[in-house]
Amino acid sequence: MWIEYFMKCSIVVDIDECSELDYCTGGTCTNSPGSFECICPPGFDVSSDGKFCLGMKHAYGLHKISISYGNTLLTDHNECSETGMCANGLCINMDGSFKCQCNNGYILSSTGHACIDIDECYENPRICLNGRCENIPGSYHCLCRPGFQPSLDGTFCVDLDECEETGMCDNGKCVNIDGSFKCVCDSGYKLGSDRKTCIDIDECTSNPCQHGRCINSLGSFRCECLPGFTLGQDGRSCLDSRKDLCYSQFRDGQCLNPTSMPVTKSSCCCCTVILGQPMGWGTPCQACPMQGSEEFQALCPHGPGMTYNGDGEKVALCVSHSAPNEIQ
Ligand SMILES: [Ca+2]
Numbered sequence: 001m002w003i004e005y006f007m008k009c010s011i012v013v014d015i016d017e018c019s020e021l022d023y024c025t026g027g028t029c030t031n032s033p034g035s036f037e038c039i040c041p042p043g044f045d046v047s048s049d050g051k052f053c054l055g056m057k058h059a060y061g062l063h064k065i066s067i068s069y070g071n072t073l074l075t076d077h078n079e080c081s082e083t084g085m086c087a088n089g090l091c092i093n094m095d096g097s098f099k100c101q102c103n104n105g106y107i108l109s110s111t112g113h114a115c116i117d118i119d120e121c122y123e124n125p126r127i128c129l130n131g132r133c134e135n136i137p138g139s140y141h142c143l144c145r146p147g148f149q150p151s152l153d154g155t156f157c158v159d160l161d162e163c164e165e166t167g168m169c170d171n172g173k174c175v176n177i178d179g180s181f182k183c184v185c186d187s188g189y190k191l192g193s194d195r196k197t198c199i200d201i202d203e204c205t206s207n208p209c210q211h212g213r214c215i216n217s218l219g220s221f222r223c224e225c226l227p228g229f230t231l232g233q234d235g236r237s238c239l240d241s242r243k244d245l246c247y248s249q250f251r252d253g254q255c256l257n258p259t260s261m262p263v264t265k266s267s268c269c270c271c272t273v274i275l276g277q278p279m280g281w282g283t284p285c286q287a288c289p290m291q292g293s294e295e296f297q298a299l300c301p302h303g304p305g306m307t308y309n310g311d312g313e314k315v316a317l318c319v320s321h322s323a324p325n326e327i328q
């Protein structure tokens with residue numbers, strides 16, 4: 001009945017719906033003769049009958065609207081229900097609006113409808129110090145240079161302490177340096193081709209033992225001298241330095257006719273004049289090596305008549321000593 005009453009009287013008396021009936025609360029209500037227009041604020045939909053702005057009850061606490069629509073739930077337009085909203089983020093619907101809460105590593109696009117990856121490599125040129133930055137969706141990687149490793153938080157590269165690894169620089173000392181390391185090898189060792197182990201130097205390849213035999217050992221070597229020779233203080237030279245009596249004859253295990261002065265073995269035994277039998281030298285007395293033997297060659301490398309060191313005069317002593325025997 002009351003609706004009919006309004007219709008009849010509208011010709012005469014316009015009702016201002018905007019001020020009298022709480023229509024269009026929260027929106028812009030424009031009264032006109034016999035009607036009105038409701039324009040809702042951005043983000044809010046106007047009800048199908050054009051009288052209300054949906055969802056404005058929350059913003060304004062207006063019970064009259066909810067009463068007018070009974071138990072019908074009135075909401076604003078939910079942008080979050082649309083597909084593709086706030087990609088890489090969380091869409092949060094709000095009365096009359098919405099917002100995108102972006103995931104870590106993402107930033108709001110210019111439209112505000114999506115979250116786009118932050119290119120950390122571009123944003124921060126100093127990122128991934130000592131390495132190369134590789135941008136990935138939502139994050140980035142540091143590809144570290146050789147000798148570096150990612151820092152705990154992964155934002156840059158720190159020196160790798162190679163010396164903490166096992167088996168580094170055996171037989172030497174490992175020295176860590178920025179971006180690398182080096183092995184300082186112990187004496188007698190050299191750096192191996194892998195550059196992280198120290199290997200024994202074979203000193204014998206350079207023939208360090210003069211007139212002796214070289215025996216290589218780990219980290220060192222030694223020279224062994226031939227019988228009758230003594231190793232010099234340098235540990236490398238075998239010297240014919242021992243002096244003892246020289247005998248012009250060695251016969252039946254006996255040494256006969258000694259010199260008056262002790263001489264070295266080569267001064268005695270490298271004689272050229274031998275009476276078909278060996279001479280003798282030393283204590284206990286031993287036979288001199290026979291010419292042509294390997295032992296003679298080692299003792300008298302310069303040949304008969306010359307000492308081990310190539311000195312002919314010293315052998316002359318032996319010659320002069322032997323000469324009378326030859327004459328006899
Ligand atoms: Ca990124």
Ligand SMILES: [Ca+2]
Pocket residue numbers: 147159160161162176177178179180181
């Ligand atoms: Ca290092």
Ligand SMILES: [Ca+2]
Pocket residue numbers: 188200201202203216217218219220221
């Ligand atoms: Ca060695």
